[in-house]
Amino acid sequence: MKITIIGTGYVGLVTGACFAEVGHTVTCVDADPKKVALLQAGGIPIYEPGLDEVVRRNVAAGRLLFTQSTGEGVANSEVIFIAVPTPPQPDGSVDMSYIESVAREVAGHLTAYRIIVDKSTVPVKTGEKVTETIKRYRKTSVDFDVVSNPEFLREGFAVEDLMKPDRVVIGVSSQRPVAAMKEIYSPFNAPIIVTDTNSAELIKHAANSFLALKISYANALSVICEAAGANVQEVTRGMGLDNRIGTRFLQASLGFGGSCFPKDLSAFIHISEELGYDFQLLKEVQRINADQMARFVKKIQDNLWVLRDKRIGVLGLAFKQNTDDVRTSPAIDLCQRLLKEGAKLRVYDPEAMEKAKALLPASDTVEYVADMDAVTDGVDALAIATEWPQFTKLDLARARKSMRTPIIFDGRNLFDPAEMEKLGFIYKSIGR
Ligand code: UGA
Numbered sequence: 270m271k272i273t274i275i276g277t278g279y280v281g282l283v284t285g286a287c288f289a290e291v292g293h294t295v296t297c298v299d300a301d302p303k304k305v306a307l308l309q310a311g312g313i314p315i316y317e318p319g320l321d322e323v324v325r326r327n328v329a330a331g332r333l334l335f336t337q338s339t340g341e342g343v344a345n346s347e348v349i350f351i352a353v354p355t356p357p358q359p360d361g362s363v364d365m366s367y368i369e370s371v372a373r374e375v376a377g378h379l380t381a382y383r384i385i386v387d388k389s390t391v392p393v394k395t396g397e398k399v400t401e402t403i404k405r406y407r408k409t410s411v412d413f414d415v416v417s418n419p420e421f422l423r424e425g426f427a428v429e430d431l432m433k434p435d436r437v438v439i440g441v442s443s444q445r446p447v448a449a450m451k452e453i454y455s456p457f458n459a460p461i462i463v464t465d466t467n468s469a470e471l472i473k474h475a476a477n478s479f480l481a482l483k484i485s486y487a488n489a490l491s492v493i494c495e496a497a498g499a500n501v502q503e504v505t506r507g508m509g510l511d512n513r514i515g516t517r518f519l520q521a522s523l524g525f526g527g528s529c530f531p532k533d534l535s536a537f538i539h540i541s542e543e544l545g546y547d548f549q550l551l552k553e554v555q556r557i558n559a560d561q562m563a564r565f566v567k568k569i570q571d572n573l574w575v576l577r578d579k580r581i582g583v584l585g586l587a588f589k590q591n592t593d594d595v596r597t598s599p600a601i602d603l604c605q606r607l608l609k610e611g612a613k614l615r616v617y618d619p620e621a622m623e624k625a626k627a628l629l630p631a632s633d634t635v636e637y638v639a640d641m642d643a644v645t646d647g648v649d650a651l652a653i654a655t656e657w658p659q660f661t662k663l664d665l666a667r668a669r670k671s672m673r674t675p676i677i678f679d680g681r682n683l684f685d686p687a688e689m690e691k692l693g694f695i696y697k698s699i700g701r
Contacts, residue, residue: 270293273350276299283320286323316620319428385414388420425590432457485553485558523599531558582616583604584644584654677697
């Protein structure tokens with residue numbers, strides 16, 4: 270199939286690369302000339318495991334093209350995916366201006382039947398709005414269909430998630446685009462759900478909100494476990510082995526972050542309100558998440574007493590493992606709270622330090638160290654904020670000696686509490 274993707278952010282670029290990988294010819298359009306030049310030269314603007322190889326291989330094979338021209342993209346392919354940002358606004362609603370402007374632009378270039386597919390996360394009824402916009406701005410009465418096809422990839426596992434999706438959701442208002450959409454996805458061997466556009470749009474917000482709810486549930490349990498002297502990992506494992514519950518997304522932590530869950534929860538609450546429903550359950554998910562960070566900081570304060578001029582090592586700045594993304598990162602939030610209390614930080618992240626520099630103050634209060642083990646040198650405590658698997662390889666014997674006082678606050682439960690105590694650490698984790 271010939272496919273165009275408008276927007277080369279996480280979703281657009283990974284989707285384009287994986288479509289090319291299974292043999293489609295993909296034109297990726299981006300308005301940013303620097304990004305297009307970088308991609309044409311084989312560069313990748315984000316850190317995403319495995320993506321660089323897939324992009325390089327398919328650019329070399331001539332199946333993955335980059336351009337700034339929407340006109341070229343619309344002319345090249347029968348199916349046009351929209352994968353532009355839908356950022357949050359201060360009131361929790363979604364800024365739809367990028368989608369609206371792409372819809373207008375695509376409309377202006379339509380000369381023959383096209384399928385316009387929305388891949389960005391959008392409020393329910395966006396498909397209807399995009400359809401109205403295209404009708405209004407097309408130059409002739411050429412036919413088109415608007416399809417909703419939400420994306421479920423996780424950053425850090427994006428290529429894997431795209432190549433082996435659990436399911437593909439296709440929301441349509443007519444049967445005409447169904448065959449082409451099924452053909453695009455047939456190489457991925459995933460169950461395909463064909464439904465109406467509004468339901469497809471809701472599936473995305475409903476799924477992300479439910480996953481966030483699972484994490485908040487585990488985090489609420491962590492509070493009970495701490496009070497009762499139980500272990501949250503044992504409790505969630507015991508629950509999760511029930512197939513109806515599942516073990517995934519039940520890791521208690523210092524809270525979830527990233528560019529999706531916090532934004533999508535706010536958006537879904539806002540959308541529900543507009544539809545006349547007060548989604549209190551999701552407000553509680555947000556509250557538990559905010560509390561979890563506050564409780565983690567309080568734990569540090571309770572143990573170190575005064576934070577002013579204390580040196581604290583921080584492992585992890587990205588919002589999760591396997592990414593350099595620091596948007597709405599709990600780790601950055603933690604650093605900012607500790608700095609506000611007057612602490613001095615030594616920080617390390619395998620991929621996210623450059624991006625973190627834009628969010629943390631450029632002053633002598635934050636020291637970026639080049640190697641993981643050096644983060645503990647001379648510190649009064651260490652905080653673990655991101656679940657990078659390599660952090661479990663921290664040289665603990667060295668850390669024990671190099672720290673001024675051997676106190677570890679583990680916001681990701683990476684170590685065994687009994688072993689840490691045996692090694693001489695005061696070790697505080699989540700819900701254990
Ligand atoms: C999330 C969804 O998982 C994807 O399915 C969805 O496509 C994506 O949002 C999106 O809407 O674009 P992502 O934000 O990349 O993906 O990352 P997740 O792996 O879901 O993690 C989100 C946050 O939850 C991270 O801060 C992570 O550390 C935290 N988390 C995750 C926990 O604290 N505990 C868990 O058990 C799982």
